[in-house]
Amino acid sequence: MGEVAGVRELIGTVCEDFEEFESPRGAERTSAADGPLAWPGYDDQRRRAAERTGAEESVLCGHGRIGADRAVFIAFEFGFLGGSVGEEAGARVVAAFEQARERRLPVVSLVASGGSRMQEGIRALVQLQAIARACLLTRQARIPHITVLRNPTTGGMWASLAAGADVVLAAPEAAVAFGGSRVRSASETGEPFTAEGKLADGQVDRLVPDAELPAVLAQLVGLLHPQRLVRPPEPAEVPAPLREPDQVRPGADSGWDAVRRARAADRPHAADYLDRYFTSRFELSGDRAGGPDSGMLCGIGEHDGRPVAYAAQAGTANTPAGFRTAARLVRLADQLGLPVLTLVDTPGAANDAEAERAGAGAAIGQLFTAVAEARVPITTLVIGEGGSGGALALAAPESTWITADAYFAVIAPESSAAILKQPPEQVPELAHRLRLRPRDLLELGFVQGVVPPG
Template sequence: MIGRVASSFAELPDDLGLSGVDDPRWWPGDGDQADGPLRWPGYGDQLSRAEASTGERESVVCGVAEIGGVTTVVVAFEFGFLGGSLGTRTGARIEQAFTHARELRLPVVSLVATGGSRMQEGTLALTQLPRIARQITLTREAGLPHVAVLRDPTTGGGWATLGAGADVVLGLRGAQVGFAGSRVRPPGYSVTQQFAAGLVDQLILAEELRGRLERWLRLLTTSADGPAPVPSALGQGTLPKTGWDAVVRARTLGRPRAKAYLAAYFDWHEPINGDRSGGVDPGVLCGFGHRDGETIAYAAQCGTATRPAGFRTAARLVRLADRLGIPVLTLVDTPGAANDAGAEKAGVGAAIADLFTAIAAARVPVTTLVIGEGGSGGALAFAAPDRMWVTPDSYFAVISPELATAILKRDPGQARQTADQLRLRPQDLVELGVAQGIAQLDQTTDQATAR
């Protein structure tokens, strides 16, 4: 029962028929098939003992449950059944569960705890992985969210499909998570290390699981009606007189940054973490937020030079929001893209191109507010070309005045003059048609207007 495999879900109903799905190719019983497709000696007895000890007929139990008011298909592994291993019947059950989710237009939650593919079924067990991957892909194409919970352990094909392939990945603290299990490559890789590498979105305690799932399912199944409203400005209300004044304001350490804007804008929000390619940029915040009963996705720069992982994480966020029909808000605040040797080696140019492409291809509306420095292409990659607003203490420029001065072979003392010539002030950007308007300080409205 689902309640047995995950104590945090003790109040969920028993499976509603989905767990009765079996692979038609074989079923342990009398005759030559008793020991499975490979006729593995003693396999039938192992299955019988596993069933007797767990009360389950397979290593995965599937059902439909209400989680925080959201009807959800749940795929839950029973690790006590042969180590939660993936066999042919496991693949059949998972396939049917995802099919059922698409038929009913329901999100999927996978509670993963597995040692990998089942040795006693050989390559037939291994071939369940592309079978599962196809179901994940079809469900993704259907615009339905998939949240995975990594329990202890999550290894092998379970990690490489249901775990790492989910839209949002939650990891229980202390869990062993990795493609190779501890018996293959001791010691096993931890969920904390996977989080640090940007492969897990959040680390949580078991007692937090239900509440966190309720929030995530609510966010991922509720979109906003129309584009994200433009946030109110939180900094200064007066406009800068000169270009250099605008630059100095945007670089002031005490002005409001992304965290302050997100806190003021959302009732509550949940972050995602990492680019799914081994990188995390702490200078970029991405996730989904709840605002006035609706969900809005966000990708926000925090005032630092944006690294390749930051652009890739933002692109991941935009594509996920677009697939789920959720509008996006981006906050621009960076002196530019990181340009050190490490950033170049990590593909900063390709990462910027990836984000440009994600925003250009988005079918949902993307709204941008420049809240600080708008430094060159590193800032522009986060910006919506037709829905960008600016705050009074921001600027946007093709490059910083200092670097522009150097490129033009001017005396460094001419940086102030260059700033004026670049026409980077908020009011300049509106006049040039780059920005739609200037966000106001008025907290009673979220609509920005040009002035």
């Protein structure tokens, strides 16, 4: 992939009515010749970069309209000394985040940078601390930050600015790594250092081609715009079930019948509920710590004209990455003030050797903590299997509902038989003893109700 387009051309493709911010006071480069280190030829390098790109610095900051809303933009000009950040560029980035907090506007950073500017030495390196603090203050102010990783995004701007954004998008085939290609071993190449690799490792939410970027950014800015959010938010509406439960005689269905209904191949699953519930939705992928889990669907969608965050189990045994992704989603919703909808459907957490090495217990614990700490309302609907702690971690205390074709149990009936050293033929009887049917759970006070057929 070649160099990115010029920064003004890039800005023109993603927003309208762009107004550049004035250079912040104190952002001017030191008057000393060739910068703070008196680096030979540095002034000439800057002059040539300005003539070649038409840019005064490696970053352009301002605000513009995208879709129906305005946002603050921080765009990097890679043609200006490799998009590197020195004192002046760092001050511009920090000031842009300040403007976002004052104006209550989302931040969109379009990153293409080789990192800190070598010619300014430690004065450039410390800009990473200032930028990281600006990101933190903006997060604490409940202002969303959406970043787009362009080619290349390496070094300090990946670590201090982009990696911690609320939503991380990336251009396909972009080079993304902490160590650039010129400073790491020549043998270290391939997917770990690309946008595709970062997606596979759970560090990027979505790859977005340039042609799709304006529409994707407009959708995200519209969903997350702080001026559109109402605090405190009303709880998410409980989804209606998607089918009539099987007809059974009152009181005659057993616990094993409930298990079989929940495991039926034709039962609606999470994707079916999400498609019905949301008019549009944006999926967030990855735990930022090693991988994604296709069995945990997380994101933000629009329901009845307002944004709702969601985390939905897709019927599989969730991995540690899935639980960490759900915890990330709940924390993000709590930060921005979004209500949360969770859909429970899992036979239980993955418990193989790989899951243990990846920290299954700790990951489930993170999700329990995120749900317990959340200041926003969380609404849960059990739509299938509710298998032990792996299901309970996603359930909202005192706001959990269940469909008639679902169950919830302290442990799966088969595992119960194994623990009690009972033969397989005892599994149906144990399922009934566990009192896992929807009406049992209502009587035991675990669920608030069995939702009526839709």
